Amino acid sequence: AQTVTQSQPEMSVQEAETVTLSCTYDTSESDYYLFWYKQPPSRQMILVIRQEAYKQQNATENRFSVNFQKAAKSFSLKISDSQLGDAAMYFCALETSGSRLTFGEGTQLTVNP
Amino acid sequence: SQTIHQWPATLVQPVGSPLSLECTVEGTSNPNLYWYRQAAGRGLQLLFYSVGIGQISSEVPQNLSASRPQDRQFILSSKKLLLSDSGFYLCAWRPPGSNQPQHFGDGTRLSIL
Numbered sequence: 001a002q003t004v005t006q007s008q009p010e011m012s013v014q015e016a017e018t019v020t021l022s023c024t025y026d027t028s029e030s031d032y033y034l035f036w037y038k039q040p041p042s043r044q045m046i047l048v049i050r051q052e053a054y055k056q057q058n059a060t061e062n063r064f065s066v067n068f069q070k071a072a073k074s075f076s077l078k079i080s081d082s083q084l085g086d087a088a089m090y091f092c093a094l095e096t097s098g099s100r101l102t103f104g105e106g107t108q109l110t111v112n113p
Numbered sequence: 114s115q116t117i118h119q120w121p122a123t124l125v126q127p128v129g130s131p132l133s134l135e136c137t138v139e140g141t142s143n144p145n146l147y148w149y150r151q152a153a154g155r156g157l158q159l160l161f162y163s164v165g166i167g168q169i170s171s172e173v174p175q176n177l178s179a180s181r182p183q184d185r186q187f188i189l190s191s192k193k194l195l196l197s198d199s200g201f202y203l204c205a206w207r208p209p210g211s212n213q214p215q216h217f218g219d220g221t222r223l224s225i226l
Binding site: 093 | 212
């Protein structure tokens with residue numbers, strides 16, 4: 001069975017600052033994908049970033065980057081130059097064979113002006 | 114381009130009434146389709162997924178069922194709703210046989226009275 005743990009129910013950051021959201025996971029499979037999704041108050045699930053487990057290079061999408069530590073089964077999200085529009089619930093998710101996504105419980109991010 | 118539609122956006126139903134939520138995808142063929150439920154302030158839980166017409170896999174035994182009567186149509190149903198069925202229901206799709214991320218609909222907020 002796969003598990004995803006987000007140990008920070010809430011985080012806050014000042015506008016223009018950097019924040020890191022933590023995620024750890026557990027799986028016995030060697031081939032998998034990791035994702036960060038953003039859910040704003042509108043409740044849409046928006047893909048932020050994706051990491052293939054076989055790639056050692058950390059994924060980056062503009063102001064969003066990850067720190068993928070495969071041995072430690074850690075997958076943190078760094079948001080640089082935080083903007084008010086970044087305020088949302090952030091979910092870490094793990095996908096293994098069979099296309100099953102396992103989500104963490106989420107981290108509510110507040111961005112203070 | 115591909116789009117996913119879910120309806121209704123909001124639904125209030127009495128306990129014991131039936132349920133039918135619909136999800137359709139446009140612009141693709143034979144997508145993998147998924148139904149998730151999100152309890153308030155929690156992560157997403159996979160309920161059902163389908164890789165083709167009439168092929169449904171259930172992840173969690175419950176009061177709900179799913180059907181795929183057409184290639185791009187996925188329906189979530191219940192004969193008798195329970196209070197515990199309240200939540201936010203999300204449909205998602207991805208191209209068949211791919212490792213592309215899942216794309217989510219806008220969701221249905223279901224309240225059981």
